[in-house]
Amino acid sequence: MMLRSPRQLRELGVLGMNERNANFVQRFNERRLYPLVDDKLQTKRLALAAGIAVPELYGVMETPGDTARLAELVANRDEFVIKPAHGSGGDGIMVVSGQSARRRGQYRLMDGSFISEAGIRYHATNIISGRYSLGGHRDQAMIEYCVQPDPVFAEATYRGVPDIRVLVFRGYPAMAMVRLPTRQSHGKANLHQGAIGAGIDLLSGRTVNGVFQNQPTDEHPDTGAPVVDIQVPHWNMLLELAARCYDLTELGYLGVDLVLDRDHGPLILELNARPGLSIQIANRAGLRRRFGLFVEQPDKRPVADRLAYMRAALHDEPSLSPVA
Amino acid sequence: MFEERSAKVLIIAFLLIAAGGALLTYKVRALGFPLLPDSEAQVWTVEAAVSFEAGPAPIKVRMFIPGLTPGFAILDENFVSRGFGATTRYVAGGREVQWARRRARGPQTLYYRAVVYRDPTLAEDDTTPPFPPSPIFAEPFSTAASIIVEDVGSKSADPASFTQELLQQLNSPGADQNVDLLLGLDPDIVDVARTATTLLAAALIPARLLRGIYLEDQQRYAEVIPWLMVHDGTRWLYFDPDSGQQGLPNDFLVWWNGTESLTTLDGGRDLDVTFSVSSSLMDPVSLAQRRSEARAGPLGQLSLFALPIRTQAVYSVLLLVPLGALLVVILRNLVGVQTFGTFMPVLIALAFRETQLLWGILLFSVLVALGLGLRFYLERLRLLAVPRVGAVLIIVVLLMLAISVLSHRLGLDTGLSVALFPMVILAMTIERMSIVWEERGAEEAIQQGLGSLLVAAVCYAVMDLDTARHLVFVFPESLLIVLAFTLLVGRYTGYRLTELRRFRAFGQRGSQ
Numbered sequence: 001m002m003l004r005s006p007r008q009l010r011e012l013g014v015l016g017m018n019e020r021n022a023n024f025v026q027r028f029n030e031r032r033l034y035p036l037v038d039d040k041l042q043t044k045r046l047a048l049a050a051g052i053a054v055p056e057l058y059g060v061m062e063t064p065g066d067t068a069r070l071a072e073l074v075a076n077r078d079e080f081v082i083k084p085a086h087g088s089g090g091d092g093i094m095v096v097s098g099q100s101a102r103r104r105g106q107y108r109l110m111d112g113s114f115i116s117e118a119g120i121r122y123h124a125t126n127i128i129s130g131r132y133s134l135g136g137h138r139d140q141a142m143i144e145y146c147v148q149p150d151p152v153f154a155e156a157t158y159r160g161v162p163d164i165r166v167l168v169f170r171g172y173p174a175m176a177m178v179r180l181p182t183r184q185s186h187g188k189a190n191l192h193q194g195a196i197g198a199g200i201d202l203l204s205g206r207t208v209n210g211v212f213q214n215q216p217t218d219e220h221p222d223t224g225a226p227v228v229d230i231q232v233p234h235w236n237m238l239l240e241l242a243a244r245c246y247d248l249t250e251l252g253y254l255g256v257d258l259v260l261d262r263d264h265g266p267l268i269l270e271l272n273a274r275p276g277l278s279i280q281i282a283n284r285a286g287l288r289r290r291f292g293l294f295v296e297q298p299d300k301r302p303v304a305d306r307l308a309y310m311r312a313a314l315h316d317e318p319s320l321s322p323v324a
Numbered sequence: 325m326f327e328e329r330s331a332k333v334l335i336i337a338f339l340l341i342a343a344g345g346a347l348l349t350y351k352v353r354a355l356g357f358p359l360l361p362d363s364e365a366q367v368w369t370v371e372a373a374v375s376f377e378a379g380p381a382p383i384k385v386r387m388f389i390p391g392l393t394p395g396f397a398i399l400d401e402n403f404v405s406r407g408f409g410a411t412t413r414y415v416a417g418g419r420e421v422q423w424a425r426r427r428a429r430g431p432q433t434l435y436y437r438a439v440v441y442r443d444p445t446l447a448e449d450d451t452t453p454p455f456p457p458s459p460i461f462a463e464p465f466s467t468a469a470s471i472i473v474e475d476v477g478s479k480s481a482d483p484a485s486f487t488q489e490l491l492q493q494l495n496s497p498g499a500d501q502n503v504d505l506l507l508g509l510d511p512d513i514v515d516v517a518r519t520a521t522t523l524l525a526a527a528l529i530p531a532r533l534l535r536g537i538y539l540e541d542q543q544r545y546a547e548v549i550p551w552l553m554v555h556d557g558t559r560w561l562y563f564d565p566d567s568g569q570q571g572l573p574n575d576f577l578v579w580w581n582g583t584e585s586l587t588t589l590d591g592g593r594d595l596d597v598t599f600s601v602s603s604s605l606m607d608p609v610s611l612a613q614r615r616s617e618a619r620a621g622p623l624g625q626l627s628l629f630a631l632p633i634r635t636q637a638v639y640s641v642l643l644l645v646p647l648g649a650l651l652v653v654i655l656r657n658l659v660g661v662q663t664f665g666t667f668m669p670v671l672i673a674l675a676f677r678e679t680q681l682l683w684g685i686l687l688f689s690v691l692v693a694l695g696l697g698l699r700f701y702l703e704r705l706r707l708l709a710v711p712r713v714g715a716v717l718i719i720v721v722l723l724m725l726a727i728s729v730l731s732h733r734l735g736l737d738t739g740l741s742v743a744l745f746p747m748v749i750l751a752m753t754i755e756r757m758s759i760v761w762e763e764r765g766a767e768e769a770i771q772q773g774l775g776s777l778l779v780a781a782v783c784y785a786v787m788d789l790d791t792a793r794h795l796v797f798v799f800p801e802s803l804l805i806v807l808a809f810t811l812l813v814g815r816y817t818g819y820r821l822t823e824l825r826r827f828r829a830f831g832q833r834g835s836q
Binding site: 003018064091131192 | 657660706708709710759763764765768814815816817818819820823824825826827828829830
């Protein structure tokens with residue numbers, strides 16, 4: 001069957017783009033709060049102030065002239081990431097995975113190709129000139145720690161760093177998935193760039209369904225490893241971190257992107273005020289229905305209470321996601 | 325919890341539709357603006373030429389002119405009368421013009437010219453007339469009249485049948501002595517009609533003698549025809565005094581009523597009046613326009629036609645943009661097509677209007693493909709952002725020029741219209757497409773490019789419809805309705821068409 005009928009989707013509680021925009025993004029996310037998450041530097045500061053771990057910031061380049069300091073900023077780092085502070089959808093992120101041993105000034109990228117220092121500086125200049133920022137405004141290029149992924153997803157990842165997206169509605173984790181880079185996504189963990197997504201059962205922290213290009217799948221397209229039934233380590237801690245981000249930002253409809261670092265444990269990578277809807281496909285569950293569980297709950301409850309309520313509510317929820 | 329806002333939008337949309345619809349209906353119904361662009365309206369030019377030998381006294385000519393004309397309305401009238409002062413006024417028989425001049429010699433010709441058009445809304449005077457005073461006859465006419473009235477009355481049931489019976493009797497000379505007595509010797513049709521009104525008055529039925537002409541094209545000497553108008557207590561009925569047939573022919577233009585003669589002349593002789601009729605076709609929009617100006621209502625002024633022609637031409641294009649915007653809104657929010665730049669396709673569609681669709685798509689694709697190719701080369705030169713977009717813009721202009729020159733050389737003049745593409749928009753499209761290409765891959769870039777082209781083609785198809793162009797230009801208030809629908813889509817929270825496919829994985833239970 002190539003299409004679902006609107007009635008079917010409605011019965012399954014699937015959230016559509018129009019409804020997301022009109023009834024969730026516009027209603028639960030005040031516009032004045034957007035800068036907190038649209039500017040990744042601010043998010044970092046906010047998280048650090050709250051004692052939440054984030055990837056270490058190596059430096060910020062604000063003018064094309066600043067890019068001259070690139071070599072100095074990354075002097076003794078083998079690996080680092082350059083990303084736009086105001087980027088969206090993972091665009092403009094460059095992952096440098098090492099310096100060439102043979103030629104000075106040559107860097108290796110995630111996908112195995114080499115780039116000169118001038119090439120990286122040009123990329124940073126593009127970021128600064130606003131090429132990847134929302135609305136094309138002038139931007140800053142951040143250089144930060146390159147996450148060393150926890151080996152749990154090593155089999156199910158083709159280069160790059162898998163990340164965990166938790167959708168937090170009014171402070172309650174409502175749905176989660178892990179995003180695994182593929183050859184097609186060039187090491188990036190965004191579904192629309194070709195990454196594979198796997199839903200995570202909020203109660204157990206085990207992956208349930210895979211989705212690749214909007215199609216269900218159980219295997220990683222490149223490695224062939226299964227993407228379902230993987231236990232995510234530190235699951236309860238990840239949920240708590242995600243839920244705490246609501247208190248930091250007060251954004252009612254929030255996407256929290258976390259990574260599991262081999263050495264540093266769970267880190268907050270970034271926050272998103274307009275998280276996408278593919279998470280529903282990865283979980284085969286509708287967000288409307290999930291949000292219905294939390295929309296009537298009182299605001300400003302402690303994180304622990306929220307998590308307890310979420311667990312109780314989901315425990316009672318009839319299983320919608322068929323596990324094969 | 326969300327219904328309150330939706331209700332507000334619904335109310336606003338309803339008000340907008342009501343306002344736009346009301347204005348539109350008023351302009352169609354009352355001002356006669358045509359809803360569809362096709363037909364041409366027929367207008368007739370009727371000319372009455374009054375010629376006479378002037379002098380020696382001061383000259384005064386009075387002539388009835390059309391006033392109340394059921395089925396027709398006067399678009400324009402003028403009086404061509406050199407040296408004469410012309411004044412018009414309403415009189416018992418309708419309307420008359422009075423030409424006056426202190427001194428004139430020799431043959432004079434005065435013209436009255438009217439342009440009339442069909443207007444079914446113009447009906448007869450609907451006031452109920454008083455009962456006519458009983459005519460006073462001298463004997464033996466009095467007896468003859470009462471015999472006829474009695475006879476006809478016994479053979480009829482109501483004013484209509486009375487009139488028909490009466491006309492039949494009056495039109496059969498020799499059959500009845502009383503009729504012959506009243507009509508006199510050798511009666512013409514005017515005598516018949518006049519006698520009929522008198523006898524109808526005797527039977528207490530209000531009746532009037534009308535005079536008018538048939539509107540037939542190319543009549544050099546149109547004949548003045550009498551007609552009979554009879555009130556049956558609720559409305560006026562018309563009868564042909566010759567045949568007794570009820571009704572008013574739809575090409576009969578009433579000129580005046582009453583028994584008075586058409587023209588009176590003081591201070592001259594050899595009076596002669598000739599009528600000529602010619603018909604012509606007129607653009608119904610300009611007809612309606614002139615009509616609404618004539619009526620001088622405030623809404624008649626609410627029109628683009630008062631603007632200078634060049635401004636009108638600009639607006640005839642600009643007014644299509646809202647239509648395109650609505651289409652983009654529908655295609656993006658109801659269907660879910662992805663495009664580069666929200667309203668870029670509308671501008672491309674405007675350019676398509678000049679290039680035609682196939683050529684437009686071809687030129688657009690060629691320009692974007694060439695631009696992208698050069699853009700990828702520029703990427704390797706590592707330019708700053710603004711100079712790079714600037715360079716793309718310049719390259720786009722150069723490419724447009726090259727295409728124009730080349731296609732002209734090849735004898736394909738359609739290629740010249742490439743100059744009408746919005747080049748800044750093209751440059752931005754190329755820039756955006758290259759970013760999507762690099763970040764998300766060629767597939768998504770081409771998909772969004774095709775999406776933009778598709779939306780542009782749909783916009784073009786709608787904006788190119790004669791009906792659409794006509795509607796927004798003649799009825800700019802229809803944009804209120806367009807606005808209303810845009811607002812309504814703004815509160816649509818249902819699924820997009822493409823989402824039915826996107827979420828197809830749902831419900832595929834167990835199947836992997």
